[in-house]
Amino acid sequence: MTDLFHESDSDVDHAESDPRSARAERRLKAKRAAQRRRTMFTFVVMVMGLAILVVAALVFVRPLFSGNESSPSGPGDYPGPGAGAATIVVNAGDSGAAIGATLVEADVVASVDAFVAAYNANASAAGIQPGTYELMQQMRAVDAVTAVLDPASRSDAGSTVPEGWRATQIYARLAENMEIDVAEVEAAADELTLPDEAEGAVEGWLFASTYRIAPEAEPAEVLQEMVDMTVTVLERNDVPREDWRDVIIKASIIEREVAREEDRPNVAEVIENRLAYCDDTGRLGMDSTLVYELGKxxxxxxxxxxxxxxxYNTHVIPGLPPTAIASPGEAAIAAAANPPGGDFCYFVTVNLDTGETKFTGDYQEFLQFRDEYREWLDANR
Known part of the structure; x- marks a missing residue:
């Protein structure tokens, strides 16, 4: 053999005897192992990230293309835009899920889950109003939410009962909105179920608010809703049942005597003090009650x-009139049920343009307020 293929013993001995060379080789091996670990870790992270993206796509994207089929990965939804027509009713207090169930039953949307997801994603959805809507069938859930928010989708009419209106005014407004004769509305009023505390009198029990009137609604249904709403407001304000009648009468007087919100509690205080003989008569002395009776x-x-x-002439008779004189709103009912207390016994609206009203417990000051009103009246007659 030749020496070309063999290391000499001296060379081998030299390498083994050099500790620096051994340490360098160990460091190189360690560096390569660390690099392999980093590469493997990066690979694993990439695979996990890709898996997350795939799962997210299945959960959030697939339902948009799934037509009417539901799957465990997400709610079913129609592709839209929809066809045909459906009439649906949203009731007061309906949640997103309740509205979704109504829409599913009418085949407007494919699933409650799809509608609820679209409902929760729309910041305006909480403003959906009770009423009757005309919608297409088989709509995308997101389009159904938009449609129910659009007033143009409403098929019912609206009727507003302003605070302080009497029953005859409400009958006329309702007849106009429903396009029927006022005699039909007056006849319907005789069919109403009133609480015993009303003692058979409708006046004051038709709550002042805005009501939606479905196309097929009967006048008795709408009027009954107004009565029921009055009961709801009384209960919401914790008015004892034995006080319902008096509170409604007092609230109706408050509503007719002043227009400004801040004056209602003070008028409630005057009423309580007058009934408690603050002026030694026990008479309310309110023009509004006689105006109601005479219609002028x-x-x-x-x-x-x-x-x-x-x-109804409370300038002459003591106590409350026999019935309410108008439909009160909730602020007047709350004021009548909870008068603030104090010594106000008189008040005068001194400016009919601004509604400025002055209150006092002193009769001489009341006479000054009355003169101030007469001066305003002379200047603006």
Whole structure:
């Protein structure tokens, strides 16, 4: 053999005897092992990230293309845009899930889950109003939410009962909105189920609010909703049942005597103090009750009329009139149920344009307020 293929013993001995060379070789091996571990870790992270993306796509994207089929990975939804027509009713207090169930039953959307997801994603969805809607069938859930938010989708009419209106005004408004004769509405009022505390009187029990009228609604249904709403408001304000009648009568007077929100509690205080004989008469002395009875403006009341004893002339008779004189709103009911207390016994609206009203417990100051009103009246007659 030749020496070309063999290391000499001296070379081998030299390598084995050099500790620096051994350490360098160990460091190189360690570096390569660390690199392999980093490469493997990066690979594993990439695989996990890809898996997450795939799962997310299945959960959130697939339902958009799944047509009417539901799958465990997400709610079913129609591809839209929809066809045909369906009439649905959203009731007061309906949740997103309740509305979704109504839409599924009418085949407007494919699933409750799809509608609820679209409902929760729309910040305006909480503003969906009760009423009757005309929608297409087989719509995308997101389009159904938009459609129910659109007033143009409403098929019912609206009727607003302003605070302070009397029953005859409400009957006329309802007849106009429903395009029927007012006699039909008046006849329907005789069919109403009133609480015993109303003692058979409708006046004051038709709550002032805005009501939606479905195309097929009967006048008795709408009027009954107004009565039921009055009961709801009384209960919501914790008014004891034995006080319902008096509170409604007082609230109706408050509603007719002042227009400004801040004056209602003060009028409630005056009513309580008058009934408690703050002026030694026990009489309310309110023009509004006589205006109701005679059906004429307060500035047209004659001295004879003011002095004549009639059921609603609180200038002459003590206590409350026999019925309410208008439909009160919730603020007036709350004020009548919870008068603030104090010594106010008189009040005068001194400016009919601004509604400025002054209150006092002193009769002489009341006379000054009355003169101030007369001066305003002379200047603006």
């Amino acid at each position: 403006p307060g500035n047209e009341l004659t001295r004879t009329e003011l002095d004549t004893e009639t059921p």
